[in-house]
Amino acid sequence: MVGNQEGIGVLKLECPESHPVGRILKEAPHQAVLYDPGAMVGPRRFWPDEDEQPTFKTHCRFCDKTVGEATATLQSQLVNVIADAAVVTGTAPLQYL
Numbered sequence: 452m453v454g455n456q457e458g459i460g461v462l463k464l465e466c467p468e469s470h471p472v473g474r475i476l477k478e479a480p481h482q483a484v485l486y487d488p489g490a491m492v493g494p495r496r497f498w499p500d501e502d503e504q505p506t507f508k509t510h511c512r513f514c515d516k517t518v519g520e521a522t523a524t525l526q527s528q529l530v531n532v533i534a535d536a537a538v539v540t541g542t543a544p545l546q547y548l
């Protein structure tokens with residue numbers, strides 16, 4: 452597999468209004484994927500959680516609405532970022548649920 456030598460990637464999650472609603476991180480090649488909801492919201496944790504299949508949901512505190520996307524879609528987007536040696540950070544739009 453051709454990929455980023457460092458095997459890392461960050462997927463920034465945004466609500467439909469482009470508000471930040473967290474990040475999905477792989478900061479080291481052999482590290483588990485983490486979800487960082489933002490320092491103001493809560494601690495980082497492993498992602499996805501069992502109850503985040505098949506749909507990942509979170510809350511946009513700016514819109515005060517629930518937003519989400521298919522977990523498999525976000526996972527494949529993160530894989531694409533990790534696999535692209537020229538890109539470390541991607542952005543994934545979430546939808547109102």
Ligand SMILES: [Zn+2]
Pocket residue numbers: 466467468469470511512513514515
């Ligand atoms: Zn929003």
